[in-house]
Amino acid sequence: MAHSTDDDTIRSILDADTVAVVGCSSTPGKDAHEIPKYLSERGYTVVPVNPYAEEVLGHTAHDSLSEVDAEIDIVDVFRPSAEVDGIVAEVLDRHDIETVWLQLGIRDDRSGRRVKSSGRQFVQDRCMKVEHKRLLG
Numbered sequence: 001m002a003h004s005t006d007d008d009t010i011r012s013i014l015d016a017d018t019v020a021v022v023g024c025s026s027t028p029g030k031d032a033h034e035i036p037k038y039l040s041e042r043g044y045t046v047v048p049v050n051p052y053a054e055e056v057l058g059h060t061a062h063d064s065l066s067e068v069d070a071e072i073d074i075v076d077v078f079r080p081s082a083e084v085d086g087i088v089a090e091v092l093d094r095h096d097i098e099t100v101w102l103q104l105g106i107r108d109d110r111s112g113r114r115v116k117s118s119g120r121q122f123v124q125d126r127c128m129k130v131e132h133k134r135l136l137g
Contacts, residue, residue, distance in 0.1 A: 010135060011136070013101070014132055014136060018044065018074070019076050020048075023049070024049060024078065025056070026055075036076070051064070065090040072096050076103065076128055077102045077103060079106070080106070081102075084111045087100075088108075092118055100112075106124060
């Protein structure tokens, strides 16, 4: 599965409100902290998912996607590729999530096919901040 997600699709994905960030870090300087911070500063509601943090960027951190009560549009993943399958299983249990986005360096073609066959968007191995700046910045 190549980078089949075109710019128009990325633009429509980025026209979302709420981004759950799986692996969101409370450590300034780390990509998993700086990218959600950038998204938050651009008006997105960021929902941190990190079982080892109480709060990130002023928002309560959740242990897992299944614990998030709020509606989620995009799940942005900052976890190793080997963990994507389990994250996607949680996504498929919900009906609100429209897109699964795997950050730069994270790939899982099999999970991508599962996400797409459920009628949702799937982006992998791309940085949400880079794409946002490029297309909407």
